[in-house]
Amino acid sequence: MGPPRLTAGRVAAALVAASLVAGCTSDPDAPVASPSAPVDAPTEPVDPPPGSAEATSSPSAPEPTTETPAQPARRIRADTASEVVDALAGGIGPRPAATPAFRRAAGVVQRRLEGLGYVVRRQTVRVPAGVSWGIPVAGGRADNLVATLPGVRRDRPHVLVGAHLDTVPQAPGAEDNGSGVGTLIAAAEATAERPTRLPVVFVVFTAEEPRGPSDDDHHYGSRHYVATLTPAQRRAVRGMVSLDRVGVGRRVPVCSATGPPDALQRRVLDAGRRAGVAVTACESRTSDHWSFVRGGLPGVRLGGAPYAEYHSARDRPDVVDARQLARVGRVLLAWLAPTAG
Ligand SMILES: [Zn+2]
Numbered sequence: 007m008g009p010p011r012l013t014a015g016r017v018a019a020a021l022v023a024a025s026l027v028a029g030c031t032s033d034p035d036a037p038v039a040s041p042s043a044p045v046d047a048p049t050e051p052v053d054p055p056p057g058s059a060e061a062t063s064s065p066s067a068p069e070p071t072t073e074t075p076a077q078p079a080r081r082i083r084a085d086t087a088s089e090v091v092d093a094l095a096g097g098i099g100p101r102p103a104a105t106p107a108f109r110r111a112a113g114v115v116q117r118r119l120e121g122l123g124y125v126v127r128r129q130t131v132r133v134p135a136g137v138s139w140g141i142p143v144a145g146g147r148a149d150n151l152v153a154t155l156p157g158v159r160r161d162r163p164h165v166l167v168g169a170h171l172d173t174v175p176q177a178p179g180a181e182d183n184g185s186g187v188g189t190l191i192a193a194a195e196a197t198a199e200r201p202t203r204l205p206v207v208f209v210v211f212t213a214e215e216p217r218g219p220s221d222d223d224h225h226y227g228s229r230h231y232v233a234t235l236t237p238a239q240r241r242a243v244r245g246m247v248s249l250d251r252v253g254v255g256r257r258v259p260v261c262s263a264t265g266p267p268d269a270l271q272r273r274v275l276d277a278g279r280r281a282g283v284a285v286t287a288c289e290s291r292t293s294d295h296w297s298f299v300r301g302g303l304p305g306v307r308l309g310g311a312p313y314a315e316y317h318s319a320r321d322r323p324d325v326v327d328a329r330q331l332a333r334v335g336r337v338l339l340a341w342l343a344p345t346a347g
Pocket of ligand 1: 170182183214250251
């Protein structure tokens with residue numbers, strides 16, 4: 007639902023508030039500008055009385071000028087990311103792959119992405135039974151969701167942004183990884199009508215969480231994604247960023263799976279500096295970027311700062327700081343922007 011009768015000043019204030027708002031428990035009644043609303047939107051009611059000559063000739067009506075090219079998006083709407091965190095962790099709760107809760111969560115995510123104009127394709131993954139963080143879990147089938155704007159082809163050069171949707175059985179998964187999925191959806195929103203350096207493929211992965219002790223007992227969804235790429239699709243992947251636990255802390259971790267030198271990690275770190283965000287180089291193999299790196303493709307992880315509620319029933323929405331989601335969004339959008347190297 008759109009904001010009723012916002013003045014330009016209120017729209018600007020709402021944009022600032024949306025980027026600065028603290029925590030996921032932001033005031034749900036606060037006015038929020040729609041992503042496509044220009045700051046100089048008309049201040050009159052949206053629907054003038056039918057046949058009102060005064061309304062149609064109002065000096066505040068937008069002029070039918072030639073369109074200026076859209077600028078790259080620089081900020082996500084943190085409210086969008088927080089809404090997704092609330093829906094997944096507050097509304098649905100624990101959602102291990104191949105459970106009814108996971109399927110409900112996938113439905114929520116698919117509807118949101120389709121509502122933004124994306125085409126969502128499902129990739130079904132077989133997931134084995136196992137023991138996930140100490141609790142037995144059943145095997146079954148679960149889906150990756152692959153979202154692109156219409157016309158984007160995965161066998162043409164593109165970058166990929168991923169986030170896992172599943173959780174361990176005992177955790178509602180606000181930070182791990184409602185935060186990553188929420189930020190992915192907010193980035194999809196921010197770039198839907200804005201230019202990016204390359205087309206973006208957004209993938210919401212299933213079954214990242216471990217089902218056993220070895221390196222082959224996790225990351226099932228992303229390994230399936232990489233394993234099923236055609237040769238042309240493999241050549242077209244120019245970089246993958248995994249958003250995994252991105253809502254705690256003040257600095258943004260940018261993790262290589264292999265340590266330096268890592269050209270993609272360097273580019274993402276540079277993007278963070280251009281965006282004015284404090285970034286920290288790190289090393290991690292415990293997220294979906296590792297499936298890409300293992301498969302010979304460039305991948306890094308954003309996020310992963312330690313937090314006390316990790317993999318516990320206390321991983322609830324109030325753990326996630328919307329200001330940190332906004333910072334991660336700025337790093338990601340700076341990497342996706344046409345100026346990026
Ligand atoms: Zn995770």
